[in-house]
Amino acid sequence: MRAMSDDHQGADFSLKPTLTGELVTLRPFRLEQDAPVIREWLTDPEVLRFTDGDPGTPPPWDEEAERTMRQWYGTRADQPDRLDLAVVDRATGRCVGEAVLNNWQPANRSCGFRILLTAAGRDRGLGTEALRLIVGYGFEQLGLHRISLTVYGHNPRARRSYEKAGFVLEGTRRQALRFGEEWVDDHDMSILAPEWSQHRGHPESPRR
Numbered sequence: 001m002r003a004m005s006d007d008h009q010g011a012d013f014s015l016k017p018t019l020t021g022e023l024v025t026l027r028p029f030r031l032e033q034d035a036p037v038i039r040e041w042l043t044d045p046e047v048l049r050f051t052d053g054d055p056g057t058p059p060p061w062d063e064e065a066e067r068t069m070r071q072w073y074g075t076r077a078d079q080p081d082r083l084d085l086a087v088v089d090r091a092t093g094r095c096v097g098e099a100v101l102n103n104w105q106p107a108n109r110s111c112g113f114r115i116l117l118t119a120a121g122r123d124r125g126l127g128t129e130a131l132r133l134i135v136g137y138g139f140e141q142l143g144l145h146r147i148s149l150t151v152y153g154h155n156p157r158a159r160r161s162y163e164k165a166g167f168v169l170e171g172t173r174r175q176a177l178r179f180g181e182e183w184v185d186d187h188d189m190s191i192l193a194p195e196w197s198q199h200r201g202h203p204e205s206p207r208r
């Protein structure tokens with residue numbers, strides 16, 4: 001692995017790596033190959049519920065949605081200040097979601113994080129492994145100091161997955177989301193570089 005200096009000059013988000021784990025591979029998007037599953041997650045009520053806090057039925061897919069999707073996912077490899085990677089299920093070789101480092105603040109060596117999986121990828125440990133891979137890359141290769149995220153209170157699976165990888169609860173914006181007829185909390189979580197060095201994404205068994 002490339003040695004990092006203590007300043008923030010080492011972060012190179014223009015490089016788009018392939019990261020390989022036991023269950024998943026993270027790689028740059030391949031638009032034509034991945035488009036069907038991307039359409040699937042952009043219209044998946046469960047994904048919209050947990051990522052956008054949207055309780056409604058997704059609108060039908062139309063030309064505008066297709067154009068927007070192609071413009072976005074066709075340009076992820078060109079972004080110099082964020083890292084968007086497809087999550088590929090190694091058991092099938094198929095893309096099942098995405099993992100993203102965004103909102104890079106070079107002066108603070110910090111980033112935001114987001115992840116989503118389609119139904120085919122969920123509940124099999126793929127998400128936790130994917131987030132360990134990209135978060136590890138963020139600390140060990142990009143030299144980040146802090147990675148943060150938000151997770152809604154009605155998404156305990158995601159919160160558990162983040163905790164398993166070492167994210168720590170920082171605070172809660174109480175009832176920040178109006179979700180249909182309900183109020184939902186929004187939790188802030190983060191992980192810091194010294195914590196990652198201690199457990200490398202396995203806080204419950206740090207000696208591995």
Ligand SMILES: CC(C)(COP(=O)(O)OP(=O)(O)OC[C@H]1O[C@@H](n2cnc3c(N)ncnc32)[C@H](O)[C@@H]1OP(=O)(O)O)[C@@H](O)C(=O)NCCC(=O)NCCS
Nearest residue numbers: 050115116117122123124125126127128156157158160161
């Ligand atoms: C969140 C997400 C990335 C997690 O990935 P995943 O592969 O499904 O999760 P994993 O299998 O790695 O781990 C889930 C953990 O949560 C636990 N879990 C599942 N449902 C749970 C629930 N209702 N309450 C508490 N824990 C739950 C699982 O048991 C597992 O923990 P364990 O290994 O200790 O048993 C994925 O489910 C997803 O993309 N969901 C839809 C979109 C989304 O929520 N994105 C995140 C927005 S913040």
